[in-house]
Amino acid sequence: MEITLDRVLKNFKKYRYLLFELTKKNIKLKYRRSYLGILWTLLEPILTTFVLTVVFINIRGKKDHAFPVYILTGRLLYSFFSQATKQAMKSIRSNSSMIKKVYVPKYIYPVSDVLSNFIIFLISTVVLFGAMIVFKVQPTKYILYSIIPLLQLLVLSLGMGLILATLAVFFRDMEYLWGVALMLIMYTAAIFYDAGIVSDEWKWIFNANPIFHIILNFRNCVYGHPLDMNALLISSGYSIISLVAGIVLFYKKQDKFILNI
């Protein structure tokens, strides 16, 4: 049976309600057992930003009155990326009982994990707006452009999620490897320091980081600067390549999943 675009779309239409249900389930269950419920989405970034501000204020903070906003922008984007990819990576294994019994397009599982994390992330941006008011960062028309880096981040997370989900089926140690990779990505993404403090010979590290340029452009939008076209190009490259690679890899290997879970 050939995989044609027409058939894929038809199948997606049939199962898009399942995608919605699974996304809803992930969000609902994430906070069901806690007293503060969905409030955690807001509290968590506030608390981590507070800690990071206290720890790193000496590096940059003295000349930046809105240092918490700087941290928050990086921190929010990074934590979405790490949560979404980690969850998507485990999605095939954690839904193995379903996959073995009922036919459902398998990409639904990682995609719903990324989507639910994206919605939680969008809710948590409320904190960012709050911080912008408190620290007097005036939103300009450029804030509207922030949708571009956010979409790039979503595409990147989907792509990475598909790649990792496929790899994790065959190699259980991917979870640990990706944990280490995520830590590297966090430290080299200029979340709590200024990229300017890094000397030129080490600048390539930022180019090797898939989310550095997305965070850079998102900050530009928040602080009222125009988008950096060079960074936009690099981050587009990362997003599109990872999505294409993810789809190709996932489709090639998905029939073997059931034999390995």
Added chain:
Amino acid sequence: MSREVIRVDNIGMRFNLMEKKVDNLKEFLIKLVKNQIRYQEFWALKNISFTVNKGDRVGILGLNGAGKSTLLKIIAGVLKASEGEITVRGKIAPLLELGAGFDPQYTGAENIYLYGAMLGYPKEFISEKFNEIVEFSEIGDFINVPVKNYSSGMKARLGFSIATIVEPDILILDEVLSVGDAKFKKKSEKRILDMFDKGITVLFVSHSTEQVRRICSRAIILDKGSLIADGPVDEICKLYEEKYIDEIIVKKLKKKKKKKKKSIADTKSAQVNEPASDETGEDTVLGGEASGAAKEDI
């Protein structure tokens, strides 16, 4: 009425059995470098071809490991065959391990929507049928309790009610359903029999020729991945009984007797026990078959 709904064309299913299971990157790379990755091919199914027309009720007979469940999984779309083609027309309802798709933290009501969505029903349809599902499952007020607090019977009842709310074109049954207590069992059997009357197509896997005779109109026999017989149910069941069930019993009895001869040579007193141990021998054979069936279900 003889519209073709399932066409299985030269299906083969190959499993690569790794001599030693490698499931982490470290080992994989080491073995790759040492050139030690070897697979052993195993064909669970080979050259299977048959067609099923609308309204056929096909029993699939075979010993453990004959490939029955693999065949059902391929037809249900869960597994993809290594070679050959399969065409299925119409909606399939797999009644296998009811309630396996439930999320334990979700309430019964939420799980109705989730499981319904998994089976590919649209939201409006589930909302419309919601009350009917709850009523049929006899869950009552527990519908708003997380499923992890359900008894296994309740889970199976709810699963059955959701899976059968729509009339499928093809029903897949693995062993006969034993859902809930006697009362619910009767009710669920009635629902399935009603579907039979409406000319539904059924694929039924079983070890018991008696059940197959009762339910099916046609039967096939699988042996070590090959289709060896296909025809009307009585004929095939008789063949199966002659060929396999008798054969196993005879084989095992022969073995027992050999052993006994040995032990007789050792001790004379064994002779006294002979008739009794003969009987237990036959018993264990049948018991072995039954427990094997239960295992394959898991």
